[in-house]
Amino acid sequence: MRSKTANWFIVKIRYEKTGEDGLQKKVTEIYVVDAVSFGEAETRITEYMAAYINGEFEVQDISRAAFKEIFFSDEETADRWYNAKLEFITIDEKTEKEKRSAVTYLVQAGTFDNALKSVNEVMGGTMIDYVTAKIEETKIMDVYEYVSKDESETSE
Numbered sequence: 001m002r003s004k005t006a007n008w009f010i011v012k013i014r015y016e017k018t019g020e021d022g023l024q025k026k027v028t029e030i031y032v033v034d035a036v037s038f039g040e041a042e043t044r045i046t047e048y049m050a051a052y053i054n055g056e057f058e059v060q061d062i063s064r065a066a067f068k069e070i071f072f073s074d075e076e077t078a079d080r081w082y083n084a085k086l087e088f089i090t091i092d093e094k095t096e097k098e099k100r101s102a103v104t105y106l107v108q109a110g111t112f113d114n115a116l117k118s119v120n121e122v123m124g125g126t127m128i129d130y131v132t133a134k135i136e137e138t139k140i141m142d143v144y145e146y147v148s149k150d151e152s153e154t155s156e
Contacts, residue, residue: 001121002072004145006034008065008106009041013049015057028060030139032070032081032106034146038062048144070106070143071118077110081140084119089129102133112137 010032017027031048035041041062049057067083084107087100109115115135123130 001118003069005069009033009035010063010065011045012061013057014060015053029141031141032143067104067106071122073108078108081138082107082115082135083138085134087131087133
């Protein structure tokens with residue numbers, strides 16, 4: 001399990017896909033892209049998707065992701081993406097009352113239980129008191145991390 005903090009963008013693309021029945025139909029898919037700006041996110045998704053989609057596609061929407069950190073899984077069965085909302089618990093020293101701050105993460109896992117296990121695995125290594133408020137499956141198809149030219153050349 002590894003995690004990465006970055007500027008993540010949610011990108012929706014629309015294109016014609018051939019179904020199992022052989023018929024073409026318009027579909028909209030959601031991807032997450034690591035980028036520093038909206039323009040860079042559009043450029044990156046266009047480059048990535050050109051290799052996978054025959055024909056034309058359009059970028060329908062780009063928005064900033066609600067999460068800054070993604071937990072990636074090494075398991076082959078981890079083919080789904082889950083939003084995990086955690087509440088960090090702190091005590092206000094002046095009022096001595098419990099204060100909760102919500103943080104959202106994106107978690108790669110094969111099942112809901114594995115997503116929860118991954119969150120607990122990553123957060124268990126911290127000293128932060130937290131509560132898992134919600135975990136829900138998303139419609140995200142894939143996540144594209146930024147890889148510098150130096151990194152891609154050394155991995156080849």
